[in-house]
Amino acid sequence: MTEAYQLDCVVIGAGVVGLAIARELALLGRDVMVLEAEPLIGSITSSRNSEVIHAGLYYPTGSLKAELCVSGKRSLYDYCRDRHIAHRACGKLVVASSSDEVGYLEKLLQQAGANGVDDCRLLDARELAVIEPHIRGHAALLSPSTGIVDSHGLMAAFEADIADHGGMIVLNAPVIRGEALGGSDAGIRLFVGGREPAVIDARLVVNAAGLGAWAVSQSIAGLDAGAIPERHYAKGCYFSLSGRAPATHLIYPVPEKGGLGVHLTLDLAGQGRFGPDVEWVETIDYDVDPRRADRFYAAIRRYWPDLPDGALQPAYAGMRPKLAGPEAGGGGDFMISGPAETSHPAFIALYGIESPGMTASMAIARRVSRMAQG
Numbered sequence: 001m002t003e004a005y006q007l008d009c010v011v012i013g014a015g016v017v018g019l020a021i022a023r024e025l026a027l028l029g030r031d032v033m034v035l036e037a038e039p040l041i042g043s044i045t046s047s048r049n050s051e052v053i054h055a056g057l058y059y060p061t062g063s064l065k066a067e068l069c070v071s072g073k074r075s076l077y078d079y080c081r082d083r084h085i086a087h088r089a090c091g092k093l094v095v096a097s098s099s100d101e102v103g104y105l106e107k108l109l110q111q112a113g114a115n116g117v118d119d120c121r122l123l124d125a126r127e128l129a130v131i132e133p134h135i136r137g138h139a140a141l142l143s144p145s146t147g148i149v150d151s152h153g154l155m156a157a158f159e160a161d162i163a164d165h166g167g168m169i170v171l172n173a174p175v176i177r178g179e180a181l182g183g184s185d186a187g188i189r190l191f192v193g194g195r196e197p198a199v200i201d202a203r204l205v206v207n208a209a210g211l212g213a214w215a216v217s218q219s220i221a222g223l224d225a226g227a228i229p230e231r232h233y234a235k236g237c238y239f240s241l242s243g244r245a246p247a248t249h250l251i252y253p254v255p256e257k258g259g260l261g262v263h264l265t266l267d268l269a270g271q272g273r274f275g276p277d278v279e280w281v282e283t284i285d286y287d288v289d290p291r292r293a294d295r296f297y298a299a300i301r302r303y304w305p306d307l308p309d310g311a312l313q314p315a316y317a318g319m320r321p322k323l324a325g326p327e328a329g330g331g332g333d334f335m336i337s338g339p340a341e342t343s344h345p346a347f348i349a350l351y352g353i354e355s356p357g358m359t360a361s362m363a364i365a366r367r368v369s370r371m372a373q374g
Helices: 016-027 064-083 099-114 125-131 151-164 210-218 290-300 357-372
Strands: 005-012 032-035 092-096 121-124 139-143 147-149 168-170 175-180 188-192 198-207 232-241 250-253 263-266 272-275 279-281 312-322 335-337 347-351
Touching: 005 016, 005 188, 016 032, 016 151, 016 198, 016 357, 064 147, 064 151, 064 357, 092 099, 092 125, 099 121, 099 139, 121 125, 125 139, 147 151, 151 168, 198 210, 198 357, 210 312, 210 347, 232 290, 272 290, 272 312, 290 312, 335 357, 347 357
Parallel strands: 005 032, 005 198, 032 168, 092 250, 198 347
Antiparallel strands: 092 139, 121 139, 175 188, 188 198, 232 272, 232 279, 232 312, 250 263, 263 272, 335 347
16 A cells, blocks of 8 residues: 555645645644645635625524524625725625515524624615615515625635645545544545555545535445434525616525525626526526526516516526435535544534635634634
8 A cells, every 4th residue: 555644634626725724734733734625726616606704694593593694794804905906895685575474584684693793784665675776575674694705716725724724625535435544643644546546644634525425425434323413405596687787785585495595696897697496406506597597587577577588597506415404494504523423632623614605714714724723
């Protein structure tokens, strides 16, 4: 067998969450290597989303999503200001398109307050029309601290911090399999493929492989297979808008099962896009069926009735790894399994890190680093 490299920390996955974790560990003085199967950082889930900084409105109080989103949002805004990463707190409006939905907004306001988001307020139809003349609704919930960010600039900054503190990112380096070591070493042996195959013995392995996290954990012999949760895939398609965006805020409908509904988001240039919708699938694919636009037009016109015919063009699709499927309502929390849950002192695994994962990334990193310190 090829002689194994001896390493301190290995983070599997160079998406925004894996990079944030590697950065945090490097800042704490750990020697860190990030293994990424793809040829680029952040090229899967982290580049196929809405680039929204979420406020933390929707998630059950006490859940990891609520706690880490609210904490991570503050850290993310501070980091973007300090590092001059493009971002904007443009605010969000959750719109009730019928009188039956107004009660949901009232409950959402209470949920936001319970989660520590204390800057939201309800608007009636007149106030909504003043703020966003092209948007129609019976009422709306205004979330001023929701924003947008250049996700690629954010990941590049994380990458630079890792390098500045002695860490390394290795691309085209898929983890093929592994072995949980026992005895005094109590580490993890990883067999890495790609152009330069290698064997690595690490004192700590953090599985932050996103969609691939389940396969990575299942490939490591000696781990408790019962600690690996169920996985479900929710595909979401996005359509770009030709022409001027109808609003300066992000516009969200009342949520649907498995997602937040077909909403209007903006990029930093002010260009609009709509999505994602929710399609439960068994396999990963990123094709956007143009026929799904019919559903988009119907959903969008509930809050923007003047959407012109032919204004939507297929853009891209993303996949969300979920712990709960459609039969359970499509919700589910983050799962961050430390050594106590994985039954191995050298292994930490993250599952179901979907939205608001980017917003929460720095808070997730702090939580993982505490687990790593025992």
